[in-house]
Amino acid sequence: MKKTIAVLPGDGIGPEVTDAAVKVLQSIAMRYGHNFHLKHAAIGGTAIDQFESPLPQETIEVCEASDAILLGAVGGPKWDSQPSHMRPEKGLLTIRKHFDLFANLRPVKAVPALLSSSPLKEEVAKEVDMMIVRELTSGLYFGEPKRKSEKSAVDTLVYTREEIERIVNQSFEMARTRRGKVTSVDKANVLETSKLWREVVEERKKAYPDIEVEHMLVDSAAMKLITDPRSFDVVVTENMFGDILSDEASVITGSLGMLPSASIRSDGFGLYEPVHGSAPDIAGQNKANPSAAILSAAMMLKHSFGLHAEAAAIEAAVMSVLEDGYCTGDLEGEGKRVMSTNDFVAKVIEELERE
Amino acid sequence: MKKTIAVLPGDGIGPEVTDAAVKVLQSIAMRYGHNFHLKHAAIGGTAIDQFESPLPQETIEVCEASDAILLGAVGGPKWDSQPSHMRPEKGLLTIRKHFDLFANLRPVKAVPALLSSSPLKEEVAKEVDMMIVRELTSGLYFGEPKRKSEKSAVDTLVYTREEIERIVNQSFEMARTRRGKVTSVDKANVLETSKLWREVVEERKKAYPDIEVEHMLVDSAAMKLITDPRSFDVVVTENMFGDILSDEASVITGSLGMLPSASIRSDGFGLYEPVHGSAPDIAGQNKANPSAAILSAAMMLKHSFGLHAEAAAIEAAVMSVLEDGYCTGDLEGEGKRVMSTNDFVAKVIEELERE
Ligand SMILES: CC(C)[C@H](C(=O)O)[C@@H](O)C(=O)O
Ligand SMILES: CC(C)[C@H](C(=O)O)[C@@H](O)C(=O)O
Numbered sequence: 248m249k250k251t252i253a254v255l256p257g258d259g260i261g262p263e264v265t266d267a268a269v270k271v272l273q274s275i276a277m278r279y280g281h282n283f284h285l286k287h288a289a290i291g292g293t294a295i296d297q298f299e300s301p302l303p304q305e306t307i308e309v310c311e312a313s314d315a316i317l318l319g320a321v322g323g324p325k326w327d328s329q330p331s332h333m334r335p336e337k338g339l340l341t342i343r344k345h346f347d348l349f350a351n352l353r354p355v356k357a358v359p360a361l362l363s364s365s366p367l368k369e370e371v372a373k374e375v376d377m378m379i380v381r382e383l384t385s386g387l388y389f390g391e392p393k394r395k396s397e398k399s400a401v402d403t404l405v406y407t408r409e410e411i412e413r414i415v416n417q418s419f420e421m422a423r424t425r426r427g428k429v430t431s432v433d434k435a436n437v438l439e440t441s442k443l444w445r446e447v448v449e450e451r452k453k454a455y456p457d458i459e460v461e462h463m464l465v466d467s468a469a470m471k472l473i474t475d476p477r478s479f480d481v482v483v484t485e486n487m488f489g490d491i492l493s494d495e496a497s498v499i500t501g502s503l504g505m506l507p508s509a510s511i512r513s514d515g516f517g518l519y520e521p522v523h524g525s526a527p528d529i530a531g532q533n534k535a536n537p538s539a540a541i542l543s544a545a546m547m548l549k550h551s552f553g554l555h556a557e558a559a560a561i562e563a564a565v566m567s568v569l570e571d572g573y574c575t576g577d578l579e580g581e582g583k584r585v586m587s588t589n590d591f592v593a594k595v596i597e598e599l600e601r602e
Numbered sequence: 603m604k605k606t607i608a609v610l611p612g613d614g615i616g617p618e619v620t621d622a623a624v625k626v627l628q629s630i631a632m633r634y635g636h637n638f639h640l641k642h643a644a645i646g647g648t649a650i651d652q653f654e655s656p657l658p659q660e661t662i663e664v665c666e667a668s669d670a671i672l673l674g675a676v677g678g679p680k681w682d683s684q685p686s687h688m689r690p691e692k693g694l695l696t697i698r699k700h701f702d703l704f705a706n707l708r709p710v711k712a713v714p715a716l717l718s719s720s721p722l723k724e725e726v727a728k729e730v731d732m733m734i735v736r737e738l739t740s741g742l743y744f745g746e747p748k749r750k751s752e753k754s755a756v757d758t759l760v761y762t763r764e765e766i767e768r769i770v771n772q773s774f775e776m777a778r779t780r781r782g783k784v785t786s787v788d789k790a791n792v793l794e795t796s797k798l799w800r801e802v803v804e805e806r807k808k809a810y811p812d813i814e815v816e817h818m819l820v821d822s823a824a825m826k827l828i829t830d831p832r833s834f835d836v837v838v839t840e841n842m843f844g845d846i847l848s849d850e851a852s853v854i855t856g857s858l859g860m861l862p863s864a865s866i867r868s869d870g871f872g873l874y875e876p877v878h879g880s881a882p883d884i885a886g887q888n889k890a891n892p893s894a895a896i897l898s899a900a901m902m903l904k905h906s907f908g909l910h911a912e913a914a915a916i917e918a919a920v921m922s923v924l925e926d927g928y929c930t931g932d933l934e935g936e937g938k939r940v941m942s943t944n945d946f947v948a949k950v951i952e953e954l955e956r957e
Contacts (some may be wrong), residue, residue: 359815368720406754408752437743
């Protein structure tokens with residue numbers, strides 16, 4: 248298979264972890280006879296410094312000419328006091344909207360070897376395996392009017408039926424490949440957008456009689472993610488709720504440094520990035536955990552290219568290295584062997600080549 | 603001291619736990635020589651059934667003629683399919699707005715005797731002691747336009763500078779009576795209302811040089827509440843974020859059945875209610891944990907009536923009964939002695955009369 252991949256390393260530890268993922272992709276290409284053409288481009292703070300824009304036109308063109316995007320991380324204190332259009336996050340928001348990447352997929356899966364780093368009791372966090380499906384290109388993030396004066400400020404939460412339908416469909420399709428349950432999260436006792444959301448879910452579920460559907464209020468979901476995280480399979484929700492709940496969910500298993508994400512469009516084009524941030528404090532020290540970036544590359548192979556066996560091989564290799572007790576500094580603990588980013592990637596590739 | 607208290611038992615376990623709190627208030631009145639005049643009125647589903655309104659005019663009048671309101675809980679499956687203006691929650695939203703109860707105070711405190719029921723590891727949850735200050739009468743809950751059609755729906759997130767100022771001031775004042783730290787939670791990298799919010803916090807903090815202030819994005823706060831809950835003292839945030847984060851925080855110590863809340867106005871008038879819901883499944887069985895309602899009554903004595911010693915006596919009595927191993931069914935566990943609601947209240951009153 249021949250594919251072009253746009254690689255946007257970004258800021259902080261972004262370049263190191265993206266490098267790691269690229270090495271893994273190259274090993275997969277060799278072994279399975281694929282041709283991955285990698286084109287690097289700038290995004291975030293680095294792009295602001297070099298091109299005076301968090302998402303330069305050139306980067307957009309590189310992405311448009313590609314089959315998928317691999318992103319590292321954006322942001323850092325250096326750019327925190329900039330006006331909004333010159334902030335690293337703006338690059339991320341713009342790329343999502345420009346490419347209509349409406350479905351953000353965030354798997355959260357407990358890794359047995361890492362449960363001891365969870366803030367939750369092991370019996371609560373073990374066997375957690377959920378997929379959060381967050382709407383990513385509408386809602387409070389993009390609704391108009393959006394304005395601010397000395398005296399007041401406004402943001403607008405707006406959803407059209409079509410916007411809700413496509414993300415809800417996505418979640419039902421996802422549930423079919425998993426345990427067949429969808430939890431739709433809203434605030435239907437207060438918000439009009441949530442009432443429409445709930446209506447659409449009720450309507451769409453008729454086309455998926457095999458899927459079990461439950462509605463949950465966002466405040467209850469915020470509790471249940473902690474008290475009973477195993478009860479979730481697929482969780483589908485709007486943009487702002489998804490931002491909060493997916494970050495909440497990302498820490499329950501103790502493996503934040505492991506979590507990948509995909510932001511995809513209906514035709515399979517997508518952007519893949521680790522859930523963790525740019526961690527400027529450890530940038531450039533060959534210390535960062537590259538697992539989330541590597542697993543994001545695996546999600547790319549699966550969701551954008553349909554390469555299921557290759558994706559599964561990467562996942563298995565990372566898990567096996569972790570089960571052997573190897574890890575990066577963030578997962579330090581009893582019986583663990585802490586390695587540098589480079590050494591960890593080398594182990595993963597060794598494992599891949601052995602399989 | 604002579605005070606009139608409106609008692610709104612509401613639905614489900616509301617009446618039982620409110621009864622318990624009333625008994626405790628009567629014992630306090632006797633012992634400290636106060637005169638609490640209690641007037642009962644209807645709210646929620648019960649009010650819908652009796653008066654075809656979740657907040658009848660008569661109830662508003664009873665509350666207007668009172669110095670504070672004690673509420674049980676509202677809601678239940680019976681009314682879930684009603685149109686919004688005939689739902690129990692509407693009574694709660696209307697009473698908040700009508701009485702301008704803009705500051706919702708939710709203390710979350712780890713109780714050593716209950717840590718074993720926490721989903722978090724004991725070393726993470728122990729010694730947690732935070733106060734969430736949620737803006738309660740503006741934002742997405744009340745902003746206009748708010749509408750829904752077949753094709754789309756809109757909610758509006760609007761805040762004026764004054765609305766932000768008064769809740770931020772409240773949080774700074776609160777921090778002065780505690781450990782002197784305020785965490786202001788917003789989404790300033792995306793929302794205009796959050797930018798105004800952050801500006802106001804920066805401005806107001808000049809008047810409180812003794813208070814340590816930090817800004818945190820709502821997604822980071824959702825993570826940190828789980829990974830490092832002890833790092834919070836006072837948390838101040840807008841209505842919707844406060845709804846989600848305060849419910850998230852309510853489960854981290856394992857003592858949801860213990861948590862009281864206050865919703866107050868600038869002149870000290872306030873509504874006091876347990877954080878837990880109406881729990882229709884155990885209603886009328888003399889099983890509910892009355893602690894949250896009793897501690898809500900204590901908050902009333904402190905915040906609306908300035909009766910600090912009386913409030914402290916109630917808190918001490920509840921804690922001492924728990925430390926002796928007595929509890930209701932929700933807190934069952936090794937070494938615990940499970941009692942009915944009535945017996946638990948009797949123990950608390952016995953303890954109060956011994957002090
Ligand atoms: C950086 C920020 C704008 C972004 C978001 O809120 O969507 C991030 O928190 C995320 O979840 O990807
Ligand atoms: C019942 C509901 C409208 C209410 C809210 O969202 O404010 C409740 O969840 C709360 O937190 O008091």
